[in-house]
Amino acid sequence: MAAKQVKKSTPSRSAEWNPWHGCHKYSAGCLNCYVYRIDGRHQRDASIVQKTSGFYLPISHARDGSYRIPSGSMIWTCFTSDFLLEDADGWRSEAWRMIRERADCHFLFITKRIVRLEQCLPCDWGDGYRNVTICCTVENQAAANERLPVFREAKITHKIIVCEPLLERLDLSPFLGSWVDNVSVGGESGESARTCDYDWVLDIRSQCIAANVPFHFRQTGANFVKDRKHYRIPRKLQHSQARKANINTRSAARKATEAVDQDSGVYSET
């Protein structure tokens, strides 16, 4: 899927839809999961997975009969859980039905569980719903080696690789190719954030350039190393500092992923 096509289909309106809430820690990237952090502040147990009151949001109507989420919206989906979580297996077919009904909107979700995709797809998925982007997170080399071969072969119309939180130097070069729309990279946020080294970021950028894949440096994270110096970056500056680095390639990738920064308050390390 070419980046241009992502740009074309990136709508200006956006909404967030969390059909279920809660998750289980799954791999190294989950250590400081923001869902656990935020729920912990409110004395909630993030490991309890529940359908939310907003489950039917995409097909709910306003008083005038129109959809509450306007046609043409980008709908950031399942940012307080993982769309492919086992606990949601009984609810997902209804979620797919809503996604199908709202073919006039675009849905994007991020998952660490791409290995479960096949068993989670609806019968009429075909080569992938055209209005769905799936992002696969790879936070370390082990995750990349396990998930990217599966992701590459999966029938999905729009695919993004998310290296966030980036925990070590990654070699993505065996996997990159025209099948992926772009690669998005970022550090970890929060008090206990692990270090993200700018050299690792630049290394992935070089691999993307070599493979002709758009690259986006989304955020520095809270603990950033550049030229062997450690920086503690406040949350409010993590995205702008990454933008200042001015190392993104191709405006389509930048536009698609910056929209996430601006429009989704919780998008982080899912």
Ligand code: SF4
């Ligand atoms: S980081 Fe994502 S996959 Fe991991 S526990 Fe949190 S929501 Fe679930």
